[in-house]
Structure formats: C-alpha cells, structure tokens
Amino acid sequence: MSMHYLTTAELAERIKYDARTIRERLKDNVLLEGIHYIRPFGGRKILYLWEPIERDMQLHSKEESIGVPMAGGGVCHG
Template sequence: MEQYTYLSAKQLSERIPYCARYINEVLRDREFIEGIHYLRPFNGRKVVYLWEPIEEMMLAP
C-alpha cells in the first residue's frame, strides 16, 4: 500500500504557487480528480489533498 502525504488546502498552498482559496474553488473542480488528487474522509465536507499525485501531475511533461 502506498504512503501518501495528506495536506489541507493551506498546507498545499505553501508548496505550490496558488492560494488556498484558489485551490479549493478552481483547481479542485477543474484539475484535481476526487479519489486521485484529493479525498473527502468519512464522506464529509472537508477535503484532504494527496501530495504525491499532485506533484507527479505538476512534473509531467
């Protein structure tokens, strides 16, 4: 089983050049795929981003 680094939108904004609000309102709906780039634990409203798949997507040619 793969190990992932779970990040909040604020923590993710410290690693990529986008603010947390933009991540939640734009990137989550357009670029990130639920189940691959982010999760909603316990079927809740909170979102947890997965760093490794996001980093892999950013580095792809």
C-alpha cells in the same frame, strides 16, 4: 507507499498558489476527487494527496503542446 495528506492551506503553501484559487479554480477542474483529493469518512473535510499532485504537475509541465485535462487522467489535444 504512504501518502502525504495536506489541507488546502498546506497545499497552497507547497505549490505557491492562493488557497482560494485551489478551492475555486483547481478543485474539480484539475485536481480530481479520488485521484488528487479525498473526503475522509464521507465528510466535508478535504485532504489533498501530495504524491499524485506532484506527479501530475511534473507530467503536465513536460508536455510540449497545450491540452485539455480529461477526467480519466488523459489529455485532449486539439
């Protein structure tokens, strides 16, 4: 399976969020390094992985109750 790599601006356009919101609020809170984004060659540049982001957006929109996303991919309810 090939991955689609997106810059912050490209991701912002796809999910209709401001790029600043992605950098300041979503990155490292909802979008996790190694799952939703990578830093190729150990550099500063960030590339987002579209498939895991799309999967998790759909997964969490189907949940009935509000929960806190956990680093391992689970959700804490309560």
